[in-house]
Amino acid sequence: MSFSSNPLSLSVPDAAFDSWLRDSGYLEILDQRTSDLHRHSSATAATAPTRPTPTAVAPLATGFFISFFSRIGTLLSVFTLNPFAKLSAADFAGPTPSWTSGFVGFFESYSFPSSPAQARLRVHENAKRYARNYASLFVLFFVCTLYQMPLALLGLVSCLALWDIVKFCGDRWALDKYPVVWQCLVRIAQCVTVIILLFSNFQMAIFCALGVGYTGMILHAAFRKLTLTRPPSSINRK
Numbered sequence: 001m002s003f004s005s006n007p008l009s010l011s012v013p014d015a016a017f018d019s020w021l022r023d024s025g026y027l028e029i030l031d032q033r034t035s036d037l038h039r040h041s042s043a044t045a046a047t048a049p050t051r052p053t054p055t056a057v058a059p060l061a062t063g064f065f066i067s068f069f070s071r072i073g074t075l076l077s078v079f080t081l082n083p084f085a086k087l088s089a090a091d092f093a094g095p096t097p098s099w100t101s102g103f104v105g106f107f108e109s110y111s112f113p114s115s116p117a118q119a120r121l122r123v124h125e126n127a128k129r130y131a132r133n134y135a136s137l138f139v140l141f142f143v144c145t146l147y148q149m150p151l152a153l154l155g156l157v158s159c160l161a162l163w164d165i166v167k168f169c170g171d172r173w174a175l176d177k178y179p180v181v182w183q184c185l186v187r188i189a190q191c192v193t194v195i196i197l198l199f200s201n202f203q204m205a206i207f208c209a210l211g212v213g214y215t216g217m218i219l220h221a222a223f224r225k226l227t228l229t230r231p232p233s234s235i236n237r238k
Contacts, residue, residue: 155200
C-alpha cells in the first residue's frame with residue numbers, strides 16, 4: 001500500500017496522521033509513506049527549473065550538495081542509534097523469519113532512508129523482527145573469526161578443558177566439603193583463564209566478530225524496508 005498524499009489532509013495534518021499510523025501499529029505504511037513523500041518532493045524539486053540559466057546553476061549545485069550531505073548525515077546517524085533499545089526476551093522466543101523472503105527479501109525490499117527519523121524507525125522495528133536472524137549471524141561471524149585465528153580457538157578450547165579439569169577434581173575429591181580449598185582452586189583457575197585468553201588474543205576475536213556483526217546488522221536494519229509480517233493489532237505498541 002502506497003500513500004502519495006495524506007487522504008485525510010482536509011481534516012488531519014500530516015504530523016497528526018503520521019503519529020496515528022505509528023501509534024496504531026501501521027509502521028509498514030508509515031515507512032512507505034515517508035519514502036513516497038520524500039521521492040515526490042525530490043522529483044518536484046528536480047523538475048522545477050525549466051532552463052539551465054546562469055542564475056539557476058548555483059541553486060542546482062547547492063541542492064546537489066545539500067542532498068549529498070543530507071544522505072551522509074543520515075548514514076552517520078544510523079551508527080549513533082541503539083538497535084537494542086526496544087528488544088525484549090519475547091523477540092527471541094518466536095520463530096525465526098525466513099532467511100530468503102523475510103530477512104534478505106528482494107532488490108526492491110531495500111531503499112536509502114530518507115531521514116534520520118525513518119532510519120531510527122527501521123532500525124528499531126527490524127531489530128525486533130529479525131532478532132533471531134541477527135543472533136545467528138553473530139554466532140556465524142564468531143565461528144568464522146575463530147577459524148581465521150587458530151590461536152584464539154586454541155585458547156578457548158584450553159579454557160574449556162581447564163574448567164572441565166577443575167570440575168572433575170572437585171567431584172573426585174569432594175572439595176565442596178572444603179569451601180576454602182574450593183574457592184582457592186576456583187580463583188586460581190580464573191586467573192589462569194584470563195592469562196590464556198589474553199595471550200591467545202581471544203579478545204581481538206570477540207572484537208572482530210562484534211564489529212562485523214554489528215555493522216552488518218545496523219546497515220541491514222536501516223536499509224531494509226518495513227514489510228507487513230503480521231496484522232497491526234498484534235504489533236507491540238511501545
